[in-house]
Amino acid sequence: MVKEVNRLRKVKVDGEERLATLNLAEGIQVYNERLIKLNGLEYRVWDPFRSKLAAALLKGLKENPIDEGIKLLYLGVSTGTTASHISDIIGEKGILFGVEFAPRVAREFIDRVVKYRRNVIPIIEDARRPDRYFSIFGKVDVVYCDLAQPDQTDIAILNCKRYLKNGGHLLLVVKSRSIDVTKQPKEIFKGEAEKLENEGFRVNQIINLDPFDKDHALIDAIME
Amino acid sequence: MKAFLILCEGGIIVTDDDLNIVFAKRYADEPFKTFNRIQNGEFTPEIDEVLSKAVEKGFDEFVVMGERLRDSLVEKGFKAETFTANELGRIWLNRVELMVRSGLASQEESLSIIRDFAIERSEAKLRELSSKLDLQLVESIQALDEVDKSINLLATRVKEWYGLHFPELASIISDLKTYCRFVVKYGRRDRLNREGLIEDDLPEKKVNAILNAALRSKGGELRDEDLKGLMKLSEEILHLFDLKEYLMKHVIETIEQVAPNVAMVAGPTVGARLIAKAGSLEKLAQLPSSTIQILGAEKALFRALRTKSKPPKHGIIFQHPAVHSAPKWQRGKIARSIANKIAIAARIDLYRGGKEKWLEDDLKKRLEEIKVKYSEPPTIDRKKLKEVKKRGKGS
16 A cells, blocks of 8 residues: 555754654644644644653664554553644554553543544553453454553453454563562563563563663554 | 343443344433443443343343443343453453444544543542542641741741831840731830730730830841731731631541541641551551651651661650650660551541540550659660760761
């Protein structure tokens, strides 16, 4: 398939190379990010200090499973900063299910992101209880998990088993400090990757998000 | 014959037990509300129509979603059961295909119906979550603490400012409220009089001290403009004191409704702060008592974990009078027994309700026991202490 436009690309802003995504909700900013016009198309500059996915892309995520038209389940969508860029990339044919349980941030997510983007569906539930996701349908191509819970890997696995297609990707953000403050981050990343392998995932890559986020890593794994 | 009644965002889909579509019925309007009413067992025109049409087609047994709907069908004389969790999970994930196949909506329409429904459902859920009383409590105790902080900040400024004119007063009147009231009432120190001070309920000794100090004050003169600003500021601080009192009463009333047992065991303000720190009563009830004991001392805890030194004995619980008024060596034990009872109290408040007097009695008994059993400070093993200190500093 020949793609007409790059939904995700690098742009030069003030002499610096930055990531940017094609704005699906033209003219609307989500978190005061810069909007720039390129050949008549509007792009939103993607800040790697505010979005771990952007940080991972800049640090060399080899196989980016997030592409136009895919279906994605996002655990811990928070106020929707990263989700809005994913929504840009997957475009109108894609679907993003955003799971968030905390009322404060979920409200912002709905008001700032869901209302302007037809490809985003909110689910206000605890990610520990995937059986309660009412609005989800079909299986998804990618599960993106950013929960900052000590048992987040188990939660991600639970969700993948229920909703992820075979061969689909799990992108798991690991914050070592929310798992165990006393251990070295590297050890924790390895431990969580092992957990995934024991559950039948193949770990593709572990990306350290330093210097954008200290003590964070993103694990890309495939469920086989 | 058995029929599946699949209640989804777009309407009601009727299939046989092999999921072959029989027919489907759209909701007339307001899908979200209609869906909920039907699922709660109400008979709306849609479900009435579906049932009579299904009966016409020879179906006499129905498999439905939700126990309440099943019960109302049974009440009406139908044979009815609910889907098993597995069946429902499979059907539910494929409902877009079912909606398209039954002619309820096109693929694209289905997506937007599901999305609109999801937004409405989420908003309803958020409304429900944020109308919980314990969240009101969390906000009000935090407001109270912030008002208190503001009072301290502003009143300290008044002391500094008025101190230019009457520096001796600060050491005589240390209470912030009394100090501010003094500034509002008298303004300049030469307007002081004995009768007024006695009216203010100040003890004889203090009255004399103030009058003496005023005569010999080393403070400078105040311009009218400065005095005016200073008095306005002091008045606002007095208003903040009223606000603080009001909020305090409000917090006590609310926690008595939300968590009477926590309020009884921990005291209303400490209880409210614990609920605020945990996030909600539900979250507090899910915490182990060891976590409750050091809630609010996270910094010390993580430092202890990093350096393998001694962990903190108490966090917010330190504000409980039984803890901070006790001798140092008893505090850890007291904090632990209070935390134990708070953990139980929070669970009773969340799941059962009702006030349980024995919690307080048990706690009092235990506190008495600690006081007697550990009345003497422990003898310190100097050698061991040195070792612990060394470990704390190292690594």
